[in-house]
Amino acid sequence: MRDYWSFFSAGQWVYGRGAVRQLGHLLKQRNLRSVLLVTDSNLARLGYVDQVRGPLSDVGIQSMVFDGGEPEPSIRVAEAAFEFANSRRIDAVLGLGGGSNMDLAKIVAILLTHQGHPRDYFHFDRVPGPVLPLICVPTTAGTGSEVSHAAVLTDSETGLKMSTLSPYLRPDLALVDPALTDACPSQVTADSGIDALTHAIEGFCALDFSRVAVPGEQAVPYAGSNPMGDWLAERAIRLIGEHLQTAVEQPEDQEARDGMSLAATLAGLAFSNCAVAVVHALEYPIGVALHCSHGAGNGLILPYVMEYNRDVSAAKYAQILHWLGGDASGMDLPSAAQAAIDRIVALRQSIGIPHRLRDIGATEDQLPGFARKAFGIKRLMELNPRVPTEEGLLEILRRAL
Numbered sequence: 001m002r003d004y005w006s007f008f009s010a011g012q013w014v015y016g017r018g019a020v021r022q023l024g025h026l027l028k029q030r031n032l033r034s035v036l037l038v039t040d041s042n043l044a045r046l047g048y049v050d051q052v053r054g055p056l057s058d059v060g061i062q063s064m065v066f067d068g069g070e071p072e073p074s075i076r077v078a079e080a081a082f083e084f085a086n087s088r089r090i091d092a093v094l095g096l097g098g099g100s101n102m103d104l105a106k107i108v109a110i111l112l113t114h115q116g117h118p119r120d121y122f123h124f125d126r127v128p129g130p131v132l133p134l135i136c137v138p139t140t141a142g143t144g145s146e147v148s149h150a151a152v153l154t155d156s157e158t159g160l161k162m163s164t165l166s167p168y169l170r171p172d173l174a175l176v177d178p179a180l181t182d183a184c185p186s187q188v189t190a191d192s193g194i195d196a197l198t199h200a201i202e203g204f205c206a207l208d209f210s211r212v213a214v215p216g217e218q219a220v221p222y223a224g225s226n227p228m229g230d231w232l233a234e235r236a237i238r239l240i241g242e243h244l245q246t247a248v249e250q251p252e253d254q255e256a257r258d259g260m261s262l263a264a265t266l267a268g269l270a271f272s273n274c275a276v277a278v279v280h281a282l283e284y285p286i287g288v289a290l291h292c293s294h295g296a297g298n299g300l301i302l303p304y305v306m307e308y309n310r311d312v313s314a315a316k317y318a319q320i321l322h323w324l325g326g327d328a329s330g331m332d333l334p335s336a337a338q339a340a341i342d343r344i345v346a347l348r349q350s351i352g353i354p355h356r357l358r359d360i361g362a363t364e365d366q367l368p369g370f371a372r373k374a375f376g377i378k379r380l381m382e383l384n385p386r387v388p389t390e391e392g393l394l395e396i397l398r399r400a401l
């Protein structure tokens, strides 16, 4: 058990509408001359690559572009990105896009520095040392990868998403320009936005840091909830309650976009220090088998997991209700906790996230396999507020079917 907490972030976080224009100066300050941009062909076609390359070339920084990224990137794409980059002179890696491209950039930075194969670095703390300078420029408001220590790849062989977690994966620079999310399609806005909400809720509701068993002074993938995480999660949840639905329904609303971009990074800081838990564990096998996005899978499962945890997290759920703009006056704690879950169900409905696993093609016979795989991801079980069992996970899935 620990009697102290600590907190990690990106080396520098720059936030603001139009901030992308500062990129050249920010990289020049770091003496970088030659940058690999990791992105996808969709974003290249939409002009995002030009928006980033312009400020770089203005200050004489060369950039080369790998635009073979894909949603929920596979190991194969990571290998291809590394092959593209390996023979070139590269000072830094810049991930441009949603969580998928930012995570791909992180894996490429590991491989360019330490060689090997993506599988060598799966799980926690297997990256042996610092990696090439990493810059992350999100174009979605959701994953928080721009400040997190995580990179997720899809392993088609095992049917699981595999996380590489390392303190060396927190980017040197997170450049968050909400204008880059203005053209985000509504479905991507909804999916990534509810992912951010899930991060804030799982981080806030995680076991308290003082109850997390830590052998010696060993580093841990997640350290449990703490006051800093609580503040960040609260702010993120308030912003998401205020802005997510508007960002989905009125994509041109800049105030909503600004709020969601801020919320996503705050939630990224919260979860990557405190925890994500059973929602994320269940999403990993579901997402791979049913080909739904990370955010949609999380959003679908979130209220069912909240029900599972409700009795132990009731006081925190009552706070969440308040932060989402609900009124708990006159309610006892169990009713307020249920009202928080109902509010999230209503938000999920209003932004078009599916409610049931069968809506995304799941069948009853798949559920035991999902529960077994999810239960096997120990780091996501350990900090869940209620001690999970495989049978409990199966029960959650049956209710969600």
Ligand SMILES: NC(=O)c1ccc[n+]([C@@H]2O[C@H](COP(=O)([O-])OP(=O)(O)OC[C@H]3O[C@@H](n4cnc5c(N)ncnc54)[C@H](O)[C@@H]3O)[C@@H](O)[C@H]2O)c1
Residues within 6 Å of the ligand: 040, 042, 043, 046, 070, 071, 072, 073, 097, 098, 099, 100, 101, 103, 139, 140, 141, 142, 143, 144, 145, 148, 149, 150, 151, 152, 161, 180, 181, 182, 183, 184, 185, 188, 191, 192, 195, 294, 295
């Ligand atoms: N590393 C972490 O800490 C972390 C945390 C949560 C999730 N993730 C991972 O992030 C991935 C999901 O990322 P995501 O939700 O940001 O979506 P995404 O990166 O998968 O992008 C989804 C689609 O939206 C498009 N898109 C993105 N921004 C756009 C824009 N501004 N305009 C138009 N189109 C745009 C992309 O081209 C892509 O086709 C998953 O692989 C998930 O596992 C990582």
Ligand SMILES: [Zn+2]
Residues within 6 Å of the ligand: 143, 195, 198, 199, 280, 294, 298
């Ligand atoms: Zn997530």
